[in-house]
Structures are given as C-alpha cells and as structure tokens.
Amino acid sequence: MAVKPGFGQRLALWLVPLVYTMLVRLLFATCRVRVIGEEHRRWCYSRSTPFVAAFWHYSVFAVIELSRNRGKRWAAMVSASDDAEYVARLLERQGGVTVRGSRNRSGVRALKGLIDLMRQGYNAAIVADGSQGPPRVMQAGALLLAGKIGAPILPVAVAADRYWAFRSWDRTVLPKPFARLVLCYGEPLTVPAETGAAMIESSRLELEARLNRLYEKAWREVGRSGHDADRCVVVGGGAAGRQRP
Numbered sequence: 001m002a003v004k005p006g007f008g009q010r011l012a013l014w015l016v017p018l019v020y021t022m023l024v025r026l027l028f029a030t031c032r033v034r035v036i037g038e039e040h041r042r043w044c045y046s047r048s049t050p051f052v053a054a055f056w057h058y059s060v061f062a063v064i065e066l067s068r069n070r071g072k073r074w075a076a077m078v079s080a081s082d083d084a085e086y087v088a089r090l091l092e093r094q095g096g097v098t099v100r101g102s103r104n105r106s107g108v109r110a111l112k113g114l115i116d117l118m119r120q121g122y123n124a125a126i127v128a129d130g131s132q133g134p135p136r137v138m139q140a141g142a143l144l145l146a147g148k149i150g151a152p153i154l155p156v157a158v159a160a161d162r163y164w165a166f167r168s169w170d171r172t173v174l175p176k177p178f179a180r181l182v183l184c185y186g187e188p189l190t191v192p193a194e195t196g197a198a199m200i201e202s203s204r205l206e207l208e209a210r211l212n213r214l215y216e217k218a219w220r221e222v223g224r225s226g227h228d229a230d231r232c233v234v235v236g237g238g239a240a241g242r243q244r245p
Contacts, residue, residue, distance in 0.1 A: 017089040028065050030177045031160075036221070037185035044154050044188060050118045051188065052149075054128040054142045055156040056211060057170040058135065058227055062158040066183050067125070068094050075122040077101055077110045077141070079131040097122060111145060118149045128211055135170040136215065138208035143200055147191040155186035155211045159218035163227070171228045182221040186214040 044051040055063050067074070074096040078088045088098040097117060101110025114124050126142040129135055146153050159182045160175040175181055189210060191203050219226050 013085060013089055016086055017093050020090060021093050024061070024065055027175065027177055031175055031179045031181050033066065033181045033183055034221070035183050035185075036217070037187075040154060040185040040187055044123075044152060047152075049151060050121060050123045050149065051151050052118075052124045052126055052142050052146045052153045053156050054126050054153050054207065054211065055158070056136050056215060057127045057129050057131070057133070058165075058173050059156075059158040060127060060172065061174050062160070062181065062183075063125070063156060064091065064094060066158065066181070073122045074125055075099065075114055075117040076125040077107075077114055077127075084131070096125070107141075111141060114145055115148050118145070118151065124151075128207070129170070133169045136208075136212060138204045138211065140200060140204055143191050143203050143207065146189075147193055147200070150193045152188035152190045153207060154188050155207065155214050157184045157186070157211065157214040157218040158182065159184075159215075159222045159224065159227070161222040161224070165227060173227050180222060182218045184214050184218040184221075186210050 053063075053067070074091075074094075076091055076096055076098055078084050078091065078098045078100055084100070088100065091098050099110040099113035099117070101107040101113075118124055124142075124145060126145065128138050128142055130139040130141070142153055145151075158173075160173060160179045162176040162179040164174045164176060165171045166174070187210070189203065189207050192199060215226070
C-alpha cells in the first residue's frame with residue numbers, strides 16, 4: 001500500500017523543482033552555446049513521424065535545459081524511485097510528459113507508455129546508459145522503443161569548458177556560470193521495425209559507438225578529453241574526494 005507523502009514532502013516536491021528551474025535558467029543564460037550538427041536535428045523535425053533523442057546520463061541537466069526551446073511535445077522515462085519524483089516534476093515544469101520505470105517489470109510498462117505517447121506524436125528523450133549505468137554503455141531501451149515505432153534515434157552530446165562534476169556513478173556535469181558549451185547532434189540511426197536479438201545487439205553497439213564518438217568530439221571542441229578528466233572539480237564527499245584543476 002502506497003504511503004501518502006506528508007506536507008513537508010509535498011511542499012518540497014513543489015518547491016525544489018521550481019527553485020531549481022529558476023536558478024538553472026539564470027545559470028545557462030550566462031553561458032555561450034555553440035551547436036554542431038544542427039542539420040541532423042532539423043532532419044528529425046522535418047519528418048512527419050516522431051524520433052528518439054539519446055544521450056549519456058552525465059549530461060542530463062544540460063540536455064534538459066538546452067532542449068527547452070528546441071521543439072515541443074517531449075516524453076521521457078524517469079526512474080520509479082522516490083527520489084526521481086523530483087526529476088519527473090522538473091521535466092514536467094519544462095513542458096515534458098513523463099512515464100516511470102526502471103530495469104524491471106515497471107520498466108516494461110514505462111516502455112509501453114512511451115510507445116503510446118510516441119504514437120500520439122510525442123518525441124522521446126532517453127538516457128542511453130540508463131539510470132544506474134555503467135556509464136557510457138548503451139542500454140537497449142532506446143533501440144526497442146525506436147524499433148517499435150520505426151523512429152530514428154538522434155545522438156546528442158554536451159560539453160563545457162568549465163563545470164562542476166558530482167560524485168555520482170556517471171559524474172553528472174553542471175556547467176559553471178559563463179561557461180562555453182558545445183551541443184552536438186550526430187547522424188540519426190534508424191532501427192528496423194522488426195528485428196531479432198542479433199540485430200538489436202548490432203544496433204546497440206553502433207549507437208554506443210556513435211554516442212562515444214560524439215562525446216569525444218564535443219569535449220575536444222572545449223579543449224578537454226572528457227568530463228571525468230583530472231582537471232575537473234568533483235562536488236560531494238570530503239576533502240579526499242575532491243580534485244582541483
């Protein structure tokens with residue numbers, strides 16, 4: 001039986017996404033953004049059918065904010081955990097629609113929910129390495145979704161020359177004020193509508209390679225080898241868990 005959240009939790013669920021949205025919009029307003037591969041995004045939007053945008057988890061904050069004014073009617077899968085309720089509320093404040101699920105039966109239900117939304121015309125945003133990782137290792141969810149709909153998958157990567165990296169499994173990145181950002185779109189990948197396990201695995205490896213090449217390209221554009229390089233500052237943990245540029 002589900003436990004109804006108390007007043008304090010309900011207030012936090014309303015207040016935290018609101019405050020976060022305000023602060024992040026102010027933060028990103030100070031950043032300079034360069035877009036690479038815009039023709040790939042335009043091609044996806046020129047179609048009469050929806051598409052799936054796939055990106056690594058480390059970039060989730062930046063992708064959400066940078067995509068806010070780049071098309072409407074987005075749907076996303078969010079973890080079924082209690083903590084992920086904040087993420088769901090945040091995405092909904094950005095105009096998105098969310099379904100809840102993880103790597104179990106609830107994940108299958110969530111995938112079916114995304115399929116239904118895409119059939120209604122929503123584009124889908126998928127964290128390619130999932131909510132638990134391993135980082136930058138492609139999970140099959142985006143491929144299964146795209147195959148069912150016959151939708152192309154648009155690879156997306158983001159890099160920043162100055163940022164905070166959190167002590168999480170994926171070293172989630174949040175750009176610093178006045179950072180220089182690069183937003184990269186890669187060549188879309190089309191997954192056959194009817195395919196077996198071998199084709200899914202082949203497509204998974206291909207999309208993983210495309211996302212990692214795009215990742216490397218984005219970070220080279222800001223003069224870095226990646227977001228987990230020794231030069232970044234890690235947020236969280238004690239003094240032993242911090243690295244300085």
